[in-house]
Amino acid sequence: MTSLREPTTSPSSRLDRLRFNREHGRVLTGSGVGWALDAMDVGLISFIIAALAVEWGLAPHETGWITSVGFIGMAIGASLGGLLADRLGRRQVFAITLLVYGVATGASALVGGVGALLVLRFLVGLGLGSELPVASTYVSEFAPARIRGRLVVILEAFWAVGWTASAVIGYFVVPLENGWRWAFALGAIPAAYALVVRWGLPESARWLERRGRIAEADAVVRRFEDAAPIDAAPVAEPEPEEAPASTATGFRALFAGGMARRTGALWLVWFCVNFSYYGAFIWIPTILVSRGFDLVTSFGYTLIITLAQLPGYAVAAWLIETWGRRATLSAFLVGSALSAVLFGTAGEVWQILLFGCLLSFFNLGAWGALYAVSPETYPTRVRATGAGWAAGVGRIASILAPLFTPWALQIGGPPLVFVVFAAFFAIAAAGAWLLPDLKGRALAS
Helix, strand or coil: CECCCCCCCCHHHHHHCECCCHHHHHHHHHHHHHHHHHHHHHHHHHHHHHHHHHHCCCCHHHHHHHHHHHHHHHHHHHHHHHHHHHHHCHHHHHHHHHHHHHHHHHHHCCCCCHHHHHHHHHHHHHHHHHHHHHHHHHHHHHCCHHHHHHHHHHHHHHHHHHHHHHHHHHHHCCCCCCHHHHHHHHCCHHHHHHHHHHHHCCCCHHHHHHCCCHHHHHHHHHHHHHHCCECCCCCECCCHHHCCCCCCCCHHHHHCCCCHHHHHHHHHHHHHHHHHHHHHHCCHHHHHHHCCCCHHHHHHHHHHHHHCHHHHHHHHHHHCCCCCHHHHHHHHHHHHHHHHHHHHCCCCHHHHHHHHHHHHHHHHHHHHHHHHHHHHCCCHHHHHHHHHHHHHHHHHHHHHHHHHHHHHHHHHHHHHHHHHHHHHHHHHHHHHHHCCCCCCECCCC
16 A cells, blocks of 8 residues: 555546545535435425325325426436536535525425425425436545445435434424424525535546646545555456447437447436335325324334335445446345335235335335446546436436326225336336446546
8 A cells, every 4th residue: 555646647546546534434424414405305295295185185186296396396407407517516516406405495384385385396306306416426426446336325325314304304393283384494404504515525526637627636636645545456447338439528428429228228227216216105104194094103104114224225335346236226126126016015014014114125225226326327527417317317207106106096006006116116127237337447537
């Protein structure tokens, strides 16, 4: 090992050879807190919908639209956020998106009807959809190659922290008088956290290098090098077929130079995973209420199911650098499919909790692996654009799923709904094998 810098080596190569250190920890934790706050907002809406359905006497299609309009905003935001991050920088867009959805969530606490809530939920989705692919790209670009997948899965694990926080708020706060308003007010915290992101975290050195701002990129990397020695072991570069040659930028670059197959496969997986995840987890509290459980009991069971996300992420973080990206993602998606079938046919309380926990374990482990592989699929010049468009296509499914679920529940009940979700998980598992696997390899520039 050596702590000597190599001035002839590019900033990107120097980042790949670093040990994990406190600067990586700052980037991971700073991004992870934002990620957790995102999850808290998305999770809260499932509890708030269940409460509003009772308080406002909402019809199923109205509750479905409250959820889906947010995902319309997320679809647009994911596509725009990635494009902006490739032009303006990762940190800048990350902070702006936190501010947008934090303010819109806080304002939702003041609404008096469905119309105003729909407008604000769209704005929330716009900010949230922009932030998630940018954050995963940001962490991926700082992570050393040999642990890059693991760090992105750990970033995604902050989602479980935020979703658990939403379940705690849903259980203790939402059932109170005007509790849903207080829940929305708590969701405004990201607006304040945006300032921490803007001023406390560095810009991506890979993005700076790609933009020709070498001195700034070098200064960022030096901060990381001062925190820990360089690992002298060489890092494998991407194979030629793993980094198709193209000079195209923007959206058209996602289909140029041999990128079309991997883009198509990534979009397929994102679409299927989003459909099943949001169709199931947004509606679990309402489904439990429809089975005869009261609101508080339903929220309590949902909290238990949510806690199973954490070990799912932990196992995925270990396997992704052991099995690789494709095998880990596919295995967790197969587990999700089987768990969905079992949960849909569960009748006893112990079955609901056990199979719900398994669904949570496998599904969120799959999410971790998917967020790890998405930024790796593309070179630096379009990395955020590629990850953002994949997320945007996935959000189309998240728009449709909350509308599909109440309709399918009326026709065939939970068994039909969860068999459909299982089929989507299975399709995603097959599509995962068409994605590149860059375990231990440097990112394409």
